[in-house]
Amino acid sequence: MGSILTIAAWAAGVIAAIVGLLVVFWKAYFLRKPERKIPKKGIVSPANGKVVKIIDFSGEKANVEKGLLGKVKVMTKDVAQKGKIIVIMMTPFNVHYQRAPLDGEVVGQKHEEGKLLNAVKGAEGCRASFENEKNTITIKSGKMTVKVVQVAGFLARRIESYVKVKQKIHKGQTIGRINLGSQVLLVIPEMKIRVKEGDTVVDGETIIAG
Incomplete structure (x- = not known):
């Protein structure tokens, strides 16, 4: 015994x-947060990961697919009539913190829980789809407005934001975190893009546009 x-x-x-x-x-x-060398010029990447899509948008909103079943609805009308959505995929091995892409003021923030949508019957049969949990941070810098959209995935179901509306922020400042990584969208007006699909980007360091 x-x-x-x-x-x-x-x-x-x-x-x-x-x-x-x-x-x-x-x-x-x-939970590491390494020091970054913030460039003086350009709009920098809000996240560490890989650019998987660069989407042209026009109009009031755009839908971004995530994985096989997920999708993210992004309101674009308050950014510009035409512009780009840079989709950055994060893995559990990337840095999980997000950074401000430019100096400015937070003029809007909206958190939306994920939800299961009705099954859709198509050519491949009947399947369910869902909208991912997301948090949208709207930043105004001079006459330009951009958005950083934190998107949670199947494993990453907790989004944290470290900013609030009317708060002044500076480029490279930590603005949030997604546990276990997932996806971050950068919504910007039409301008010169300095990355391409497949590129690896570093939060606060890699110049995305401008």
């Missing part, structure tokens, strides 16, 4: 040690 209790105590100690190491690893790696 004594040996069984000893083994059980040893096993409990091993499990506790593993859990402790995982917590330390989580804080040291997944």
Whole structure:
């Protein structure tokens, strides 16, 4: 009986040690926030990851597909009549913090929970779709308005924002975090784009446009 209790105590100690190491690893790696060299010119990337799409938009809104079933509805009319949506995909191994793409003032912020939509029957049969949870931060810089949209995924279901409406922010400032990574959209007016699909971008450092 004594040996069984000893083994059980040893096993409990091993499990506790593993859990402790995982917590330390989580804080040291997944929650890391390295220093960035912020360029003086241009609109910088709000996220660390890969540019998977560059979408032209015109009109009041645009729909961005995410994965096989997800989609994100983005209001664009308060940014410009025509412009670009830069879609940056993040993995759990990218830096999870988001940064301001330019100096300005937060003039709007809206958090929307994800929701399951009705099944849609198409050529590939009947399938369900859902709108991802997202948080939209609208920034005004002079006469220009841009948006940073934090999008949660299946694993990343918690979005954090570190800014509020009427707050002055500077380029490269940390404005939020998505746990475990997911996707970030940068919505900007029509201008010269300095990245292409497939490029890896660094939050606060890589010049996206301008």
